[in-house]
Amino acid sequence: MLGATGSIGTSTLDVIARHPERYRVHALTAHRSREALLRQCRVHHPRIAVLERAEDADWLAEQLRSAGLDTEVHHGEAALSEVAGAAEVDVVMAAIVGAAGLLPTLAAVRAGKRVLLANKEALVMSGALFMGAVAESGAALLPIDSEHNAIFQCLPAEHRGGLARQGVTQLLLTASGGPFRGHDHQQLAAVTPEQACAHPNWSMGRKISVDSATLMNKGLELIEACWLFDARPEQIQVVVHPQSVIHSMAAYSDGSVLAQMGNPDMRTPIAYGLAWPERIDAGVEPLDLFAVARLDFEPADEQAFPCLRLAREAMQAGGTAPAILNAANEIAVAAFLERRLGFNDIARLVEEVREQLVVTPADDLALVLEADQRSRQEALAWLERQR
Template structure:
């Protein structure tokens, strides 16, 4: 167990703020901090929080993807003065490539990070993921979209053991897979809470509202991920992610509804044994494991209380009401740029849903329509992925406009 320097991308988001909770609590046996955060980045929607984090952590660099760098510097100066750190002035990197620059901050110097946590939401995390993998640092990946859209590009860029999953489901799989060899694995079982609309039929889903879609029964997440959980698009993305991370064929990866969200995923082995990872729903546990991998961080989260009675239930997915998982598998089977199109069309449709332009069912229906029109690239390249995403976003907006729905501003964010 050793001290580690950490870079956090998306520090003001749900994953980033919980990661900072882990960092604040984690200590080595001698009482010194286990982690030191050397650089952070954020989109720019919470400038005051970003400034406070920069001062509290005394980072060397701050990345700002959108927003005014001058305003951020003023806020940092004010927070530093209030904290008695009048001379504190980190380097500020601003612009759309800020997180990509921060991801490789200090590489090759004494400031080089041991771990980069990518907590960005959406496929904009791809370039930072590739930048982090271009360094010797471990990449704790909460930004599943970058692996999904980047596919083999990301896998080729990663050194053996460099990529560690932070999604609770994939962290659970990584832990359970330690129980046997690759050849002994029969099946991966990914659990889903079922979201806020579990048990509803397709006809009932036609009338749900954006506010209802954001009321997740278990997890506290950002708007995009929460909506994706309601449609089960998130589970479709996680199936693709598991396929890419663990090299298990899609037909040997299943999703099952587990409303209590205590079993985060399971591995079924060839002898009939199933190993499950159980813990109360708290993202700080997989985050801590990602930062400390392969070692655990004591006290990262509360364990299950086995002195209390509890009941866990499991149900099959209703693919008729929630076709997103099977659609994701189809995209993954086609491969190449198809997963990128699935993700990009979804992001555009989710924005439209929250703008009140479309209904809930239109989200996955639109993804299916865009995918059906897409011709996958014969060879996967970064430019090919970006071009496929541009096409998918434009085509999604065209389809919505053709239905009499106002196009969503491509630059809008949830």
């Protein structure tokens, strides 16, 4: 489990705990949340635990020894890739947030694992390389984001070779609209990090909550959907659906529209990915349509929320443009959470960084990582100039 202590990681462990006869945890990894990882190790007894820093790994190892547990503790980026490709591992949950998840997720793909992809940035940054590695290794790639998981369920069992061959005319990517649905640009200027992190329907980490509030998360999901389902940006429509009951849809040439519905609980797509093609109990309450009562839909407001437009344009530009977009956004969101940047300035920073940097082909991982670093440096310089 790459990213065990985040919201996806804890939800995954909840599903696994319901099926001890089917699953055993081999490795749990975390960034710096050593106390949370210690609690998880005490419950799930992994063979290996991984943290970023050596001092945190030393602390965790001592705590585990004191508890009488024999979990091995490692640290650093190389250790993440090593556990992701370990021979003992059948399934890898890729739930590290941001660009940091790219290399270990790629390691899991290249090792031919079943990869449950909750890290959208891996595809955003290096879509062609990533999908090429999937095809070459024979890895099973199952999307865990609720929207992509829904589309996966609504498409034919064999959907490679383009949507048209399967009679699919459009993918409808639903969005809750976030906490500021209906707000205009002026109203958004005074938004605080606390308000942006208070999502009306989903329980998520702070970074992805801000991305949801700016609609950048939906833009990144649009890019991810293009790679996952061999679609063009113009084949994907974002539909604001505030109830978050329909998780996404696929429209067919005969007029049919297939939708996947359920309560907004990430344990549903996690359980689907773990057991596919079977279905197992996820601990999620059945959907009560009478309690929902109504389903509303509206177009996304790209004037108030320009990040969605910026993501679509990056996908259309191709090459390293999505990696540049993603890196600049990560810097901008971090600055917003630290109260060094206004909410509306997130999109402004991303757009100005994108305009400053030259887009190059993304046919080599080194070029992708170089574009990522160039974008971060330019974003930090932009922040310094504004200060």
